[in-house]
Amino acid sequence: MVQGVSGDVRRHMTVLFTDLSDSTRLSGLLEAEVFASLQDDVRRAFDEVVQRSGGTINQYQGDGLQALFGHPEAGEDHGLRATRAALEVHERVRALRARHAYREDIVLDVHSGIHAGLVLVREGTHGIAGRFELFGAAPGIAKHLSDVAERDEILVSEETLGPARYLFQTEARRLALKGRDEPLAVHRILARTALRTRFEAQTRRGLVDFVGREAELAALQEALGTARGGRTRLMVVSAPAGVGKTRLAEEFLRRASASGFALWRGYCEAELSAEPLQPFLQMLRARLGTAGAGLAAPALLGGVIAALPAGLRERHPELALPGQPADTPAAAAAQAQQMLRVLGGLVGALAREAPQLLFIDDWQWADDATRQVVYALAAQPDLPLLVLLATRPLELGDAQLAAADVLALGPLSQAEADTTIRTLLPDADPFVVNSIREHSGGNALFLEELCHLAADTGAGLDALRGGPAWLESLIESRVARLAPQQGAVLGAAAVIGNVVPAWLLKELTGCDAQHPLVTTMAAQDLLFAGEQPGTLRFKHGITRDVVYGTLGLQQRRDMHGRVARLLRARDGATELEQCEPLAYHHAGAADFAAAARYAEMAGDKAMSASSIDRAKTQYRAALEMLDRLPSTPERYQLWRSVVRRLGLATVFDPSRDEKALLRRAVDKARAHGDATGQAYAQYWLAYLHYALGESKDALLHCEEALDHATRVQDMPLIVQARTTLGQAAAAAADYGRAVELLDEMARAVRERRPASRAPLPAIAYAMACRASVLGDL
Numbered sequence: 001m002v003q004g005v006s007g008d009v010r011r012h013m014t015v016l017f018t019d020l021s022d023s024t025r026l027s028g029l030l031e032a033e034v035f036a037s038l039q040d041d042v043r044r045a046f047d048e049v050v051q052r053s054g055g056t057i058n059q060y061q062g063d064g065l066q067a068l069f070g071h072p073e074a075g076e077d078h079g080l081r082a083t084r085a086a087l088e089v090h091e092r093v094r095a096l097r098a099r100h101a102y103r104e105d106i107v108l109d110v111h112s113g114i115h116a117g118l119v120l121v122r123e124g125t126h127g128i129a130g131r132f133e134l135f136g137a138a139p140g141i142a143k144h145l146s147d148v149a150e151r152d153e154i155l156v157s158e159e160t161l162g163p164a165r166y167l168f169q170t171e172a173r174r175l176a177l178k179g180r181d182e183p184l185a186v187h188r189i190l191a192r193t194a195l196r197t198r199f200e201a202q203t204r205r206g207l208v209d210f211v212g213r214e215a216e217l218a219a220l221q222e223a224l225g226t227a228r229g230g231r232t233r234l235m236v237v238s239a240p241a242g243v244g245k246t247r248l249a250e251e252f253l254r255r256a257s258a259s260g261f262a263l264w265r266g267y268c269e270a271e272l273s274a275e276p277l278q279p280f281l282q283m284l285r286a287r288l289g290t291a292g293a294g295l296a297a298p299a300l301l302g303g304v305i306a307a308l309p310a311g312l313r314e315r316h317p318e319l320a321l322p323g324q325p326a327d328t329p330a331a332a333a334a335q336a337q338q339m340l341r342v343l344g345g346l347v348g349a350l351a352r353e354a355p356q357l358l359f360i361d362d363w364q365w366a367d368d369a370t371r372q373v374v375y376a377l378a379a380q381p382d383l384p385l386l387v388l389l390a391t392r393p394l395e396l397g398d399a400q401l402a403a404a405d406v407l408a409l410g411p412l413s414q415a416e417a418d419t420t421i422r423t424l425l426p427d428a429d430p431f432v433v434n435s436i437r438e439h440s441g442g443n444a445l446f447l448e449e450l451c452h453l454a455a456d457t458g459a460g461l462d463a464l465r466g467g468p469a470w471l472e473s474l475i476e477s478r479v480a481r482l483a484p485q486q487g488a489v490l491g492a493a494a495v496i497g498n499v500v501p502a503w504l505l506k507e508l509t510g511c512d513a514q515h516p517l518v519t520t521m522a523a524q525d526l527l528f529a530g531e532q533p534g535t536l537r538f539k540h541g542i543t544r545d546v547v548y549g550t551l552g553l554q555q556r557r558d559m560h561g562r563v564a565r566l567l568r569a570r571d572g573a574t575e576l577e578q579c580e581p582l583a584y585h586h587a588g589a590a591d592f593a594a595a596a597r598y599a600e601m602a603g604d605k606a607m608s609a610s611s612i613d614r615a616k617t618q619y620r621a622a623l624e625m626l627d628r629l630p631s632t633p634e635r636y637q638l639w640r641s642v643v644r645r646l647g648l649a650t651v652f653d654p655s656r657d658e659k660a661l662l663r664r665a666v667d668k669a670r671a672h673g674d675a676t677g678q679a680y681a682q683y684w685l686a687y688l689h690y691a692l693g694e695s696k697d698a699l700l701h702c703e704e705a706l707d708h709a710t711r712v713q714d715m716p717l718i719v720q721a722r723t724t725l726g727q728a729a730a731a732a733a734d735y736g737r738a739v740e741l742l743d744e745m746a747r748a749v750r751e752r753r754p755a756s757r758a759p760l761p762a763i764a765y766a767m768a769c770r771a772s773v774l775g776d777l
């Protein structure tokens with residue numbers, strides 16, 4: 001728990017809400033004193049069970065009863081304890097039926113809902129009917145689950161209970177909730193089972209396929225041998241968060257390095273502060289050392305190439321970079337593609353000199369430019385090169401990884417789990433080892449956290465823990481045991497990000513990487529030295545997320561603002577080099593104008609590096625920041641400028657996610673009387689529908705774009721709209737109209753009219769469509 005300046009605290013907790021069934025009817029049938037006696041008995045049963053289960057009675061609201069698990073003291077098994085408490089409360093209430101059997105048509109029951117999440121907690125104030133005032137989604141969802149539950153029914157959300165559901169007899173449901181995009185997965189709790197632990201539940205139901213780590217290491221060693229023999233290999237280690245894919249990769253990299261392979265290593269991030277080509281930039285900076293600090297991608301790559309032996313550079317003239325900066329967008333795009341080819345060529349050239357191993361962690365967050373380089377390397381069949389990617393479970397249809405050998409990593413086996421526990425708890429009692437192994441279910445992160453819990457508190461491990469809510473609560477309970485000074489340093493690190501520059505942490509907290517507070521946290525597996533010199537990194541990204549989520553809003557904003565000011569004041573660093581973290585921290589500081597400016601800059605930077613997906617992410621962030629500011633004509637012009645860049649990026653990387661935003665662009669342009677803005681927004685929307693195979697909508701929006709472009713006499717857009725209209729007409733099998741429209745593009749190219757300045761791929765595609773239509777005719 002991290003306390004904010006106002007005294008409010010954020011806490012991961014589970015909320016249990018229990019209500020008397022058919023209470024309105026009962027209160028009408030019974031005398032007031034009789035009904036009050038019935039309610040007193042129900043409340044007494046609720047109080048006794050909740051307190052014995054480690055919960056806190058928070059509120060009586062009419063005939064509704066609310067209890068909290070995880071506050072005021074942090075815990076690790078909220079969902080399980082709340083569910084067991086609810087079962088006992090229902091059993092106790094059923095036992096009261098004989099005492100309150102006043103009439104045959106009166107049956108005493110309660111119904112309950114349980115949900116967990118991050119809650120802002122405030123001490124109950126005057127007029128609040130509760131010990132604590134709660135803000136957040138979890139209390140409302142728990143109340144809603146109670147409201148929809150039938151008589152004597154308990155509904156618990158999947159994210160609250162997780163794998164602990166296998167300790168109960170359940171029925172699965174999905175409920176649509178207002179404000180949630182996806183239905184909420186819930187379980188109706190019927191009774192306990194005979195199973196005691198998660199290990200037993202998973203083994204009995206066949207949910208876990210234990211896979212020994214030695215088998216994966218053997219497969220990786222075999223791939224290493226193949227690569228040494230001159231055949232390029234692409235290997236993927238795939239597993240959910242916390243199973244241990246990074247640990248496996250680290251062990252393999254250690255062995256590969258000892259066998260003579262040169263290592264390249266980097267990682268991807270999901271934050272807006274992530275750079276295009278981030279893992280490769282990390283690799284290049286590691287190769288240059290301190291000389292590479294602060295250099296942009298082209299200069300960094302040029303520096304590495306310049307440091308190569310002269311003979312190697314002479315043998316590989318393809319490693320030459322452009323000498324002059326680009327003066328047009330088309331030239332900049334061509335240079336970006338050349339840089340990607342040179343980057344891949346550099347790895348290939350070095351592989352021909354000595355075997356190379358390239359490792360990228362968290363591949364699921366890789367940007368387009370990074371993927372382009374890796375796929376190009378994997379397509380070269382005869383290199384002494386092994387490319388290893390660690391990723392979350394792969395999505396179906398990732399054709400680029402079809403040729404890869406995928407190792408789906410399972411949980412730790414019993415022997416592997418015991419070895420890990422003995423490493424972390426060398427003097428542990430055998431019964432503790434057995435309990436931790438069974439409760440962990442072989443999940444490496446789960447297992448490590450339970451070991452830390454046992455080492456730090458000696459707490460019993462009889463209760464099962466599981467699921468996202470469990471993991472957040474468990475991590476929070478561990479962080480809550482830190483000394484206040486350590487908690488403050490860890491909170492500052494969480495604001496900075498998953499990767500923490502040591503100089504920045506020192507500026508914020510006065511503690512550098514060698515400070516005892518920091519080195520102690522390294523020993524506690526919270527922070528450790530990063531891959532890049534002068535950086536620290538969270539052991540697990542979820543740890544950073546939990547710590548960040550417990551910080552008060554104003555506390556976070558103040559620290560984000562300080563980080564942004566420190567970044568801008570840093571000697572030798574340009575805004576362009578730091579635009580991604582500046583956008584992120586200004587957004588966190590609620591400085592939306594600055595955040596929009598830097599996000600737009602980051603989008604342009606990503607576009608110049610051919611990282612289209614990263615560019616779209618940054619442009620969307622810039623638009624979101626502008627939307628949070630008061631509307632003015634000047635801000636609309638900024639919004640329009642960014643959305644046009646996003647539209648251009650969408651042409652290269654069409655996605656349904658942009659539909660709503662481009663429709664908004666049409667509406668905003670219409671509201672501002674901006675015919676040019678309407679023309680371009682309609683055009684981007686038309687092209688998006690065309691790319692997605694929605695010809696009817698493409699034709700409709702193309703007609704609108706053409707109408708508005710004609711009004712403002714934007715000749716290049718007129719010809720482009722007519723061309724796209726022709727392509728959409730061809731897709732809709734309206735061949736006569738398609739030929740007429742596409743002939744206009746052909747004449748424009750021959751006569752070098754404005755349309756001939758369109759990108760060459762667009763012209764070539766239009767001509768191919770025309771040829772295809774003529775062929776069909």
